[in-house]
Amino acid sequence: MKTRWKNSVFTVNGIIVLILLLVVSGCSSRNKPAPVVDVQGSLPLSQRIKNSVSGHEYIVKKGETLYSIAWRADVDVRSLAAINNIKAPYHIYPDQKLRLRQDYPATAKTATKSKNFNSSKQKVIKKPIAQKKKQEYGGNKVEQKTSKIAQQPKATFSQKISRWRWPANGKVINKFSTAKQGNKGIDIAGRRGDSVQATADGIVVYAGDALQGYGKLIIVKHNDDYLSAYAHNDRILVKEQQVVKAGQNIAKMGDTDAERVMLHFEVRFRGKSVNPMKYLPK
Numbered sequence: 001m002k003t004r005w006k007n008s009v010f011t012v013n014g015i016i017v018l019i020l021l022l023v024v025s026g027c028s029s030r031n032k033p034a035p036v037v038d039v040q041g042s043l044p045l046s047q048r049i050k051n052s053v054s055g056h057e058y059i060v061k062k063g064e065t066l067y068s069i070a071w072r073a074d075v076d077v078r079s080l081a082a083i084n085n086i087k088a089p090y091h092i093y094p095d096q097k098l099r100l101r102q103d104y105p106a107t108a109k110t111a112t113k114s115k116n117f118n119s120s121k122q123k124v125i126k127k128p129i130a131q132k133k134k135q136e137y138g139g140n141k142v143e144q145k146t147s148k149i150a151q152q153p154k155a156t157f158s159q160k161i162s163r164w165r166w167p168a169n170g171k172v173i174n175k176f177s178t179a180k181q182g183n184k185g186i187d188i189a190g191r192r193g194d195s196v197q198a199t200a201d202g203i204v205v206y207a208g209d210a211l212q213g214y215g216k217l218i219i220v221k222h223n224d225d226y227l228s229a230y231a232h233n234d235r236i237l238v239k240e241q242q243v244v245k246a247g248q249n250i251a252k253m254g255d256t257d258a259e260r261v262m263l264h265f266e267v268r269f270r271g272k273s274v275n276p277m278k279y280l281p282k
Contacts, residue, residue: 058098063210065240066090067219071229072211073100076271078224089241161200161222164279165246167230168196168253168263176275184273185229185266192234192261196251198244199228199265199280207240214264215256220244228276231264232256 053073060069066086070077081090083099092098167188174187198220205227206219214231218238221227234254244250255261267276 053100056099056101058100060092060094060096060098061210062094063208064092064094065206066092067205067221067227068208068211068217069098070271071206071219071227071268074271074273075100079271161226161279163200163246164281165197165199166280167199167228167265168194170194170263172277173262176273176277185264186276188263188265190253190261190263192252192254194253194263195249196230196233196253196263198246198248198250199267200226200246202228202244204238204240204242204244204250207236207238209256213257215258216251216254218250220250225270227268229264229266229268231266232258232262234261 053069058069058073066080067077067090069092070080073080077090079102080098080100081087083102086092168190170188170190172186173189174183176186177183196218200220200222202220202222204218205221206217209216211217214229216231216233216236218230218233218236219227220229230251232254233251233256235252236250237252238244238250253261253263258264265276267274267279
């Protein structure tokens with residue numbers, strides 16, 4: 001009887017040891033950690049970090065626009081255009097090098113040109129002083145031109161949008177967050193093929209899938225201050241430079257670059273993320 005009991009004990013202990021060995025070997029065989037994903041299936045943290053643009057310079061990739069790059073860099077497109085001397089309508093091309101910061105030093109060639117320009121400018125300034133008597137009534141032409149430029153009205157900002165509309169029908173499953181790697185917009189649940197609508201009148205400044213982590217994305221410019229974005233679409237119904245009206249169907253809801261079918265919706269004010277819930281009707 002004792003021998004049978006000892007045998008059964010050894011058998012149970014052996015099974016336990018075998019199970020422990022299997023568990024340990026299973027844990028050690030995992031090479032990649034599980035992806036860190038926000039609740040409700042929003043953008044993975046790794047995707048958001050990879051999607052952002054930082055540093056001093058950026059090389060333009062095929063399919064990108066200045067608006068999409070400014071979006072990723074969290075800057076106002078007008079500031080990015082001014083830094084790189086790009087005039088509206090902000091045409092860029094693949095492999096073009098863009099400066100992302102105003103304080104980034106210019107190349108030696110550019111610095112030399114700037115230095116030569118300044119030195120020649122200093123020599124020219126001396127002449128109008130001697131000619132001032134001849135132009136006593138007419139005034140100095142250079143001075144008149146300068147004052148005329150200075151008196152030009154500055155661009156108006158803080159333009160208001162009369163009415164905002166919800167971009168989709170559905171429950172908000174992930175809210176806006178001010179955290180450093182938080183959600184920069186809101187996520188609205190739905191079914192594949194549900195309509196995605198423009199939140200206000202505007203013009204499409206980006207439509208494509210070049211921004212990793214956003215899937216098929218649309219960015220609409222409403223005025224000089226406000227942009228809105230619609231991500232993870234299954235199908236895009238508009239083209240770049242197309243004028244859209246508030247409530248117009250611009251896409252079909254999907255799950256491109258997302259963990260589930262939903263619309264990721266963002267609003268930017270002068271390049272910075274703002275809470276869309278402050279603008280959408282209650």
